[in-house]
Amino acid sequence: PFAMAWLRNDLRCFDNAAIYQAQQTGLPVVAIYIATPHTWDLHQMAPIKQDFLRRRLQQMQQELAEFGIPLLLIEGSDYRHCAQQLGQVCKLGAVSLFAQREYELREQHRDQAVVRALADVGVDCHFIDNQCRFAPGTVLSKTGDVYKIFTPFKKTWLGKFRELGVQCIAKPKLQSGFQLQLPQGLQAMHAGDDSSKAYPVAEAEVLNMLRSFCRERVQDYQLARDFPARPGTSGLSAYLAIGVISAQQAMARLQLEAGDSFWHEQSGAAVWLSELIWREFYKHILVAYPELIKHQPFQKDTAALVWGNNPQWFQRWCDGETGYPIVDAAMRQLNQTGWMHNRLRMIVASFLVKDLQIDWRWGEAYFMAKLIDGDFAANNGGWQWAASTGTDAAPYFRIFNPVTQSERFDPNGDFIRKFLPELAAIGNKHIHWPHPLPMSVQYAKPVVDHAKARLRTLEMFNAVKKPG
Ligand code: FAD
Secondary structure, X not given: OEEXXXXXXXXXXXXXXXXXXXXXXXXXXXXXXXXXXXXXXXXXXXXXXXXXXXXXXXXXXXXXXXOOOOEEEEEOXXXXXXXXXXXXXXXXXXXXXXXXXXXXXXXXXXXXXXXXHHHHOOOEXXXXXOOOOOOOOOOEXXXXXXXXXXXXXXXXXXXXXXXXXXXXXXXXXXXXXXXXOOOOOOOEXXXXXXXXXXXXXXXXXXXXXXXXXXXXXXXXXXXXOOOOOOOOOOOOHHHHHHOOOOHHHHHHHHHXXXXXXXXXXXXXXXXXXXXXXXXHHXXXXXXXXXXXXXXXXXXXXXXXXXXXXXXXXXXXXXXXXXXXXXXXXXXXXXXHHOOOOHHHHHHHHHHHHHHOOOOHHXXXXXXXXHOOOOOHHHHHHHHHHHOOOOOOOOOOOXXXXXXXXHHHHOOOXXXXXXXXXXXXXXXXXXXXXXXXXXXXXXXXXXXXXXXXXXXXXXXXXXXXXXXX
């Protein structure tokens, strides 16, 4: 007999609750992963993220082998077949299954089907909340309500953290003499296309990245994080998204390295912790308001907004050809690398919604289809924030001016020049708005006039917002 650890978004050996709990049974443990490219495509998961998952899993198979734990990598297609595929593995002698809980709708349906199918063959399933430091539903107001805004959520979250701290699970126990082959009828997972190879996948290397960020760079985070030309942020989002590191590991490491400054509100460490709390906040919101998964706006009145949805404008935005340098450089960063700086995500999202009057859901889907760190809760939260349809949303009448944003956050135009070679020769003075210069002829003409676009957007929102 053996226990199964079914891996999903927890692709790490350290601090892995599913593996830990499975080992607690005292039985040998088999880890399993089922690749589901059909469902991934349905979720618009970016090809680069799909490759990243596959690369990480091949690597993790070797890493777990060092602990004597076999990792069965199964090529499936759709979530709907997972129950049957796990059932086939169970026939080899499984008595229980452990997995980290996932909160999105299709994931929950998949897990319910697994529980039913495995109950029929006498295997019990255990789902463990470990995606957040505090599981969704456990950070509530004094009256037991879910927080709809971030600041009070964070205050309560920090209170709990002060009281309970954070603990990580050590590495798995060594087990020996236990091997398991993929059962007949199941296919071994394919390799990816290597499109994510710029991202290392060895767990030790990623833990080092976390350590050196917390040791050497987090002090400057608060000052550097808004400037896309500087390596001011951790760059760890892709790893957090598929769980190569856990949020708890990030918090524990931060607390250890930052010492007292961890609790000083203005310190880089505290501001970085705040970003990790945003991550938790959006997951809590997703669980409390499952309609978000069905792409409904958080603020109900905004469901009535009448979008322009001009497909040519949308295409120009996707391609980085809007004629607004900061927007275009950002979109090309996304298209070329699978990642975009947070400040730029806010700028391009605002531009799509409030300059082009395009439905935020188009942008949300495009981001998902390109991001290596695509995460439903964070992406949906970010888009709804930018579109003024979500929690904490930017008030709809506060509209980013893309040129002023560019002057503030890329003052010398270094970021713009890196991704827009056609503007390489333009000096600092004109880099944010090169159109008056004859040498900008190679570059796209502005898709809209920002001042006029702004007025159109105000009209669009005024039509659905109650006065006051
Ligand atoms: P750091 O600044 O080092 O932050 C550390 C970690 O905190 C991040 O890795 C991430 O896990 C978390 N985090 C930071 N900011 C946020 C935030 N606003 N909301 C939730 N979590 C946050 N983040 C994703 O992980 N996946 C997404 O699909 C995603 N889509 C976004 C879409 C829009 C429109 C916007 C405005 C933001 C989005 N974000 C998303 C949040 C943020 O932009 C990225 O997490 C960040 O840029 C990742 O870079 P980093 O790891 O260097 O971040």
